[in-house]
Each structure stands twice: as C-alpha cells, then as structure tokens.
Amino acid sequence: MRVFWPVTLAAAALVGLLAYGVASKGASTTLDDALARGQRPAAPEKALPRLGAPGDASLADYRGKVVVLNMWASWCPPCRAEVPLLQKTHEAIAPKGGVVLGVDTQDATANALGFLRKRRATFPSLRDRDRSYVHEFGVTGYPETFLIDRRGRVAALRRFPVTRQWLDQHLPKLLAEPA
C-alpha cells in the first residue's frame, strides 16, 4: 500500500494538537497529590489587584501569617453561604497571626464589593479576573479553600465549601507553628 507522507504527517500533527489542547484544559491535581503524600508544596504566588483598594498584593505579602485562601465569586450561591463562617474565622485568627484572604474570580467589581458589603465581610480580597491564578491551584469550581502555612506552603485544601469542623481540624495546628 502506498503511503502519502504529507497527508499522514498533517493528520498526525492535527491529532497531536488536539491531544495537547485537551490535556492543557484539564484540571491540575498536583497540589492534591503532594498533600496526599504528606508534603506541603509551595503555594503559587502572583501579584493581583486588591478588591476595593488601590494597588496589588500577593501571598508573598502575607508570609509569616497563616492564610485561609478562599476562592469565591459573587454569583456563586455556596460562596454566599460560607461568608459568615469565613468572617468569624478571620476575626478569630487575626490576633494569632492568621488572615482570611479572598480571591474573587471572574466577577464584576461592583457586584463583588456589594457582595462583601451586604454580608459585612471585612477580610481582604484580591481580584483574579481571568481565573489564571486560581487555575494554578487546580480550582475547577467555587468555592475552594486552601490553608497556607507561615512559610507560604499549602498545608490543606478543600474543594468544597468550608466547614467549621474542617477549619478546626487544621487551623489550630498551623497557628501553633513558628514562622
């Protein structure tokens, strides 16, 4: 049988491109795998605009603190439900060197600010308008929460809304660790 090489090569290139496209759209489970092995991988850091305040900030600015990093959006119903717990947590851990840091994704600024104001949430938030930052955490839905230790490493993650039980299970140990 005759093989027409240009057509074969073009078809192979197209299949390769398709495979790459599908693979690059998949969610990363790197953090989940590392935590399952008992490791604490370094948390991705990126300067993002502050929500409702001038300038940028990143996780690096919170080095030395335990950070409850919460990915949220104002259009996400489960995010609304967990804000009161996050606010209480923020108030409780602030004197112990902890902070709740929100990352508002794919959201209109006015809606996001209204969302926090309505729930009297005072914890700071950053804006990840195109989801590029939360993608580095393998986020596929909202809300998702990551506990970052004082050295900027991911110590625990939750791919669902947070619960008091989950926070109580991890936060006291992390707050007790030295910087």
Added chain:
Amino acid sequence: MRVLAALVLALVLAAPAAATPRASLPDIEDEVMCVECGTPLAVSDSPVAQQERAFIRREIAAGKDKRQIKAALVQQYGEGVLSDPKRHGFGNALWIVPGLLVVLGAAGVAFALRRWRGRTPAPEAAVPPPLSPEDARRLEADLTR
C-alpha cells in the same frame, strides 16, 4: 444657498451618530461567553450569565457603544469573556490551523490535478490480425454446428 449649507452641516453633525449605532443586548450576547459555563452568553442562563447580562444592560444604559462594552467586559471578566479565540498560547492554533488546512488542501488539489493531467492515456489494445481464409472457414463451420 443657506438652506443647502444648513443641510450639509446637519449631515456632518449626524454622521458620527450614524457610524456608531446604539448597542443592544442581543447583538453583544452573540459575541460574548458565559465565563463559567463556557457557552455563548445568548444561550446561557446560569447566575454568572445573568450577572453578565445585567452588567451589559447597565453599560448600554450608560450610553456606551458595543466596542466600549466589550472592552469593559474584558476589564471585568478577562479575555475569556470574548467568544473569539485568544490570540496567544494555544488559542493561536485556532486561528492558524484552519488557514493552514485551506492552504494544504489547495496545494493537495493542485498537486493531484497536475499528476492527473500529466498522465499519458493507456494504449488501446492491439487489434488482432485478420483471420486467414482457412481459419475463417473453420470458424464459420464451428459456429453453424
């Protein structure tokens, strides 16, 4: 003369308004994605789609044109809000590959046509020599048997 000048002036003043028609939600919905669902906004009804629609309506009410509204959407939701593929990273492939396929297809057709035209026609089967009188008689005899 004055009437003519007034008419020309009116046309000149009206021209910018005619060049930038008023934006409408259905027109913009076709070119915008629901950022969370990954489907065109026109066919999405999720909470984020509703929020995007409300945002567009506010921008229309503020008197912005389509280009300005799309720019504002990108400012709020990122480049992924536009239905056009991104012009960087893997998104480049979506712009390049179709054009490349058209060029390769045209080259393939041209190549095939050239080969087809260049072929010499197959020689016709040689006509057998006529039968000798003896063979013709025998054939006739066999056929009438």
